[in-house]
Amino acid sequence: MTEKCGVVGISLDGRPASRPLYYGLYALQHRGQESAGIVTHDGFQQHSHVSMGLVGDAFTEGDLEDLNGSAGIGHVRYPTAGSVDSSCAQPFSVSFKSGSLGLSHNGNLVNAAEVREELAGIGHAFTSDGDTEVIAHDLARNLLDADLVRAVKRTMDRIHGSYALTISHDDTIMGVRDPQGNRPLCIGELEDGYILASESAAIDTLDGELVRDVRPGELVVLAEDGSGFDSYQLVDLDDTAHCFFEHVYFARPDSVIDDSLVYEVRRNLGRKLWAESGVESDVVMPVPDSGRAFASGYADAASETTPGGADRPEDDDGVEFAEGLMKNRYVGRTFIMPTQDERERAVRLKLNPIKSTVEGKSITLIDDSIVRGTTSNQLVSLLRDSGAAEVHMRIGAPPIVAPCYMGIDMATREELIAADKTVEEIREEIDADSLAYLSTEAVADVLATDRTDLCMGCVTGEYPYDIAGEETDRPVSRPTIEAAMSADD
């Protein structure tokens, strides 16, 4: 089951961890809104509270007080496949012979069914259909006859796919990042302890300092007294497969992921977009909020050079950057739209044009991505209905042509507008005057020195793991995951 989620783990010197975990989850709310949970350990006993809904609704003051202990993990979840049901809410917790285990997972295993079958065959009973329980059971089995580090290594050898995990084994808190570093995970230092979190924004929220990213294939074990952490590089592959879409869409702009500030990455992608496909217009306008950083970079570059790349003459002010769509922040996912007519009305409820920047203007509308094409289609028609003279669409990522199997809720291939249409056909469908996407080369250029260190499966169809029915060759010669993982314990 694919899960786009947020994970956190905290170990403090005596102070209860529940409230910092709660604040950390608040900072990661954008990574999942379906359920929220915290598992703590007080040195004797594990405590757990997991509930459906947003972080603010999932915990009462009393719940946080009952979560005793200065060590714990937390999770926000947005399920992207399978049923929406509380049995998959996390952290997953289990008690067994050698102690208690809590597990928070962001990512997607590609061999979960196989591992589940094997474990079920030796008597493990499963209560959910999620990947996380599979990892927890495998780890619990390995902990019966191996120390913590060896047990984690064995589990990493067995599971394939993307995973950023925070784990509690009694009051020991750990973080593990999959060998290709597909999903983000970082370490932060707090005043009286350490934190592991999907994104550094959670560390900032707690007034902590980002120490560094957890390395691909690394296990980080936080000291129980909050004094530090140990690192174990359990798997070491030549290439990584960092998800580029984290930088483009998913992560908060104020987070630092794999050493890059997401906001600046998006601005740089916007600058590239101008260099590759800039078009003169009266106004550069972001789709709120997803297009904002891209549009700011695009407009900056547009004020320096002409679409052909020449310096702008002194008396040419270039393009104006302006907001033209006002968002109603209170229209959430729960908005009920039973008929197509009402679904179309939804866009008017969510976004209203600002007349002064739209009427009679030629507009370049900037967004981070087009998935199904619904948003761009509705926005172009909204701007036209509001008097826009021209609407040019520029997108800060390449066309999404294939599904994500690595943990981002995208869409099925049938739903992806770019899966079987050319850019010109898409332009026609969304009724824009022109449409251009950013190239994969530009994304790789901004994000990494080496294209082979990125997972761009959704825009290239080349995945870092074998996926049944998909072409997975990546344009590099690299060790297979099985070969690299068969190294000695």
Ligand code: AMP
């Ligand atoms: P669509 O209307 O399906 O083309 O979706 C495009 C819009 O959804 C853009 O404004 C994106 O910022 C946003 N978006 C992109 N990827 C996702 C995702 N995985 N989940 C939810 N929204 C997304």
